[in-house]
Amino acid sequence: MKLVILDRDGTINVDSDEFIKSPDEWQPLPGALEAIARLNHAGWHVAVASNQSGLGRGLFDVGSLNAIHAKMHKALAALGGRIDAVFYCPHTPDDNCQCRKPLPGLFEQIGERFGVDLRTTHVVGDTPRDLQAGVAVGCQPHLVLTGKAEPLRGKPLPEGYPEGTRAHQDLAAFADWLIARAPAPKPVA
Numbered sequence: 001m002k003l004v005i006l007d008r009d010g011t012i013n014v015d016s017d018e019f020i021k022s023p024d025e026w027q028p029l030p031g032a033l034e035a036i037a038r039l040n041h042a043g044w045h046v047a048v049a050s051n052q053s054g055l056g057r058g059l060f061d062v063g064s065l066n067a068i069h070a071k072m073h074k075a076l077a078a079l080g081g082r083i084d085a086v087f088y089c090p091h092t093p094d095d096n097c098q099c100r101k102p103l104p105g106l107f108e109q110i111g112e113r114f115g116v117d118l119r120t121t122h123v124v125g126d127t128p129r130d131l132q133a134g135v136a137v138g139c140q141p142h143l144v145l146t147g148k149a150e151p152l153r154g155k156p157l158p159e160g161y162p163e164g165t166r167a168h169q170d171l172a173a174f175a176d177w178l179i180a181r182a183p184a185p186k187p188v189a
Contacts, residue, residue, distance in 0.1 A: 002045060004121070005107065005122070005134060006124050007048070007124065007126060010148050011171060013072070026068045031171065034081075036076060037076065048087065049101065049130075055090035084114075085113060103133060118139050125144070127148050141162045142165070142166050143161065145169050146170050
Protein backbone atom coordinates (compact mmCIF):
# COMPACT_ATOMS: atom_id res chain seq x y z
CA MET A 1 0.00 0.00 0.00
CA LYS A 2 1.26 3.46 -0.93
CA LEU A 3 0.58 5.81 2.01
CA VAL A 4 1.21 9.50 2.67
CA ILE A 5 0.70 10.98 6.14
CA LEU A 6 -0.22 14.67 6.20
CA ASP A 7 -0.39 17.23 8.95
CA ARG A 8 -3.66 19.19 8.83
CA ASP A 9 -3.35 22.82 9.97
CA GLY A 10 -0.87 24.74 7.82
CA THR A 11 -0.49 21.83 5.38
CA ILE A 12 -4.04 21.15 4.13
CA ASN A 13 -5.82 24.20 5.52
CA VAL A 14 -5.07 27.71 6.72
CA ASP A 15 -3.64 27.65 10.25
CA SER A 16 -4.52 29.98 13.11
CA ASP A 17 -2.75 30.82 16.36
CA GLU A 18 -6.29 30.97 17.80
CA PHE A 19 -6.94 27.33 16.71
CA ILE A 20 -9.41 26.11 14.09
CA LYS A 21 -12.52 25.68 16.27
CA SER A 22 -15.43 25.40 13.82
CA PRO A 23 -16.21 24.40 10.24
CA ASP A 24 -16.52 28.10 9.33
CA GLU A 25 -12.90 28.65 10.41
CA TRP A 26 -11.62 25.71 8.36
CA GLN A 27 -10.45 26.97 4.94
CA PRO A 28 -8.35 24.84 2.58
CA LEU A 29 -5.04 26.20 1.33
CA PRO A 30 -5.08 26.95 -2.42
CA GLY A 31 -4.52 23.75 -4.38
CA ALA A 32 -4.24 21.48 -1.32
CA LEU A 33 -7.45 19.51 -1.82
CA GLU A 34 -6.74 19.11 -5.52
CA ALA A 35 -3.27 17.80 -4.59
CA ILE A 36 -4.81 15.14 -2.33
CA ALA A 37 -7.20 14.11 -5.11
CA ARG A 38 -4.25 13.81 -7.54
CA LEU A 39 -2.39 11.64 -5.03
CA ASN A 40 -5.47 9.42 -4.68
CA HIS A 41 -5.84 9.11 -8.44
CA ALA A 42 -2.18 8.07 -8.65
CA GLY A 43 -2.86 5.22 -6.19
CA TRP A 44 -1.83 6.85 -2.90
CA HIS A 45 -3.78 6.49 0.31
CA VAL A 46 -3.78 9.54 2.58
CA ALA A 47 -3.97 9.69 6.37
CA VAL A 48 -3.90 12.79 8.57
CA ALA A 49 -1.97 13.05 11.85
CA SER A 50 -2.88 16.22 13.73
CA ASN A 51 -2.29 17.71 17.17
CA GLN A 52 -5.65 19.08 18.34
CA SER A 53 -4.86 20.44 21.80
CA GLY A 54 -7.82 22.80 21.47
CA LEU A 55 -9.89 19.80 22.62
CA GLY A 56 -7.85 19.42 25.81
CA ARG A 57 -7.91 23.18 26.32
CA GLY A 58 -11.72 23.21 26.11
CA LEU A 59 -11.78 25.52 23.07
CA PHE A 60 -13.99 23.14 21.08
CA ASP A 61 -15.50 19.68 21.49
CA VAL A 62 -15.33 16.43 19.52
CA GLY A 63 -18.61 17.29 17.77
CA SER A 64 -17.05 20.48 16.39
CA LEU A 65 -13.91 18.61 15.35
CA ASN A 66 -16.03 16.00 13.58
CA ALA A 67 -17.95 18.79 11.80
CA ILE A 68 -14.65 20.34 10.65
CA HIS A 69 -13.51 17.00 9.28
CA ALA A 70 -16.91 16.41 7.63
CA LYS A 71 -16.46 19.72 5.77
CA MET A 72 -12.96 18.67 4.72
CA HIS A 73 -14.16 15.23 3.52
CA LYS A 74 -17.10 16.75 1.61
CA ALA A 75 -14.86 19.31 -0.13
CA LEU A 76 -12.43 16.55 -1.08
CA ALA A 77 -15.18 14.25 -2.35
CA ALA A 78 -16.39 17.04 -4.66
CA LEU A 79 -12.94 16.90 -6.28
CA GLY A 80 -12.85 13.11 -6.46
CA GLY A 81 -10.44 12.81 -3.53
CA ARG A 82 -10.47 11.29 -0.07
CA ILE A 83 -8.61 11.07 3.20
CA ASP A 84 -8.68 7.47 4.38
CA ALA A 85 -8.38 8.25 8.10
CA VAL A 86 -7.84 11.17 10.46
CA PHE A 87 -5.79 10.54 13.60
CA TYR A 88 -5.57 13.30 16.19
CA CYS A 89 -4.07 13.93 19.59
CA PRO A 90 -6.59 15.67 21.89
CA HIS A 91 -4.04 16.35 24.63
CA THR A 92 -2.34 19.54 25.77
CA PRO A 93 1.45 19.73 25.97
CA ASP A 94 1.20 19.32 29.77
CA ASP A 95 -0.53 15.92 29.47
CA ASN A 96 2.76 14.16 28.60
CA CYS A 97 1.03 11.72 26.25
CA GLN A 98 2.76 9.62 23.60
CA CYS A 99 0.51 10.73 20.73
CA ARG A 100 1.32 14.45 20.65
CA LYS A 101 3.75 15.27 17.87
CA PRO A 102 6.81 15.31 17.93
CA LEU A 103 6.31 11.96 19.71
CA PRO A 104 5.43 9.11 17.33
CA GLY A 105 2.24 7.70 18.90
CA LEU A 106 -0.14 8.84 16.12
CA PHE A 107 2.22 7.42 13.49
CA GLU A 108 2.42 4.09 15.32
CA GLN A 109 -1.40 3.98 15.34
CA ILE A 110 -1.49 4.75 11.61
CA GLY A 111 1.07 2.02 10.87
CA GLU A 112 -0.96 -0.51 12.86
CA ARG A 113 -4.28 0.51 11.27
CA PHE A 114 -2.98 0.29 7.71
CA GLY A 115 -0.50 -2.54 8.26
CA VAL A 116 2.25 -0.69 6.40
CA ASP A 117 5.98 -0.39 6.77
CA LEU A 118 6.32 3.27 7.69
CA ARG A 119 9.84 3.33 6.20
CA THR A 120 8.16 3.47 2.79
CA THR A 121 5.79 6.23 3.90
CA HIS A 122 6.13 9.96 3.31
CA VAL A 123 5.24 12.45 6.05
CA VAL A 124 4.33 16.01 5.06
CA GLY A 125 3.97 18.96 7.42
CA ASP A 126 4.77 22.61 8.05
CA THR A 127 6.68 22.31 11.35
CA PRO A 128 9.70 20.36 12.59
CA ARG A 129 7.54 18.44 15.08
CA ASP A 130 5.35 17.06 12.26
CA LEU A 131 8.42 15.64 10.56
CA GLN A 132 10.22 14.53 13.75
CA ALA A 133 7.21 12.37 14.72
CA GLY A 134 7.26 10.64 11.34
CA VAL A 135 11.03 10.21 11.20
CA ALA A 136 10.93 8.57 14.66
CA VAL A 137 9.13 5.62 13.00
CA GLY A 138 11.10 5.72 9.75
CA CYS A 139 8.99 7.98 7.52
CA GLN A 140 10.57 10.11 4.80
CA PRO A 141 10.21 13.83 5.77
CA HIS A 142 8.77 16.55 3.53
CA LEU A 143 8.29 20.17 4.56
CA VAL A 144 5.68 22.32 2.84
CA LEU A 145 6.49 26.03 2.86
CA THR A 146 2.97 26.97 3.91
CA GLY A 147 1.50 27.62 7.34
CA LYS A 148 4.21 28.06 9.96
CA ALA A 149 6.96 27.31 7.39
CA GLU A 150 5.95 30.04 4.94
CA PRO A 151 8.66 32.45 6.27
CA LEU A 152 11.28 29.88 5.14
CA ARG A 153 10.51 30.34 1.43
CA GLY A 154 13.73 31.00 -0.44
CA LYS A 155 15.91 30.29 2.60
CA PRO A 156 17.92 27.28 3.75
CA LEU A 157 16.22 25.16 6.40
CA PRO A 158 17.31 26.07 9.93
CA GLU A 159 18.44 23.50 12.48
CA GLY A 160 15.76 21.30 13.98
CA TYR A 161 14.56 19.69 10.77
CA PRO A 162 15.32 15.99 10.35
CA GLU A 163 18.19 15.03 8.07
CA GLY A 164 16.99 14.41 4.54
CA THR A 165 14.00 16.76 4.76
CA ARG A 166 12.85 17.84 1.31
CA ALA A 167 11.16 21.25 1.04
CA HIS A 168 8.24 21.90 -1.33
CA GLN A 169 6.44 25.18 -2.02
CA ASP A 170 3.09 23.65 -1.01
CA LEU A 171 1.13 20.39 -0.97
CA ALA A 172 0.54 20.63 -4.74
CA ALA A 173 4.29 20.79 -5.37
CA PHE A 174 4.83 17.78 -3.09
CA ALA A 175 2.13 15.83 -4.96
CA ASP A 176 3.74 16.71 -8.31
CA TRP A 177 7.14 15.55 -6.99
CA LEU A 178 5.80 12.26 -5.60
CA ILE A 179 3.66 11.39 -8.62
CA ALA A 180 6.57 12.13 -10.99
CA ARG A 181 8.73 9.65 -9.02
CA ALA A 182 6.21 6.82 -9.32
CA PRO A 183 7.33 4.00 -11.57
CA ALA A 184 5.68 3.86 -14.98
CA PRO A 185 2.98 1.19 -15.32
CA LYS A 186 4.22 -2.09 -16.75
CA PRO A 187 2.95 -2.87 -20.24
CA VAL A 188 0.39 -5.65 -20.49
CA ALA A 189 1.91 -8.73 -22.18
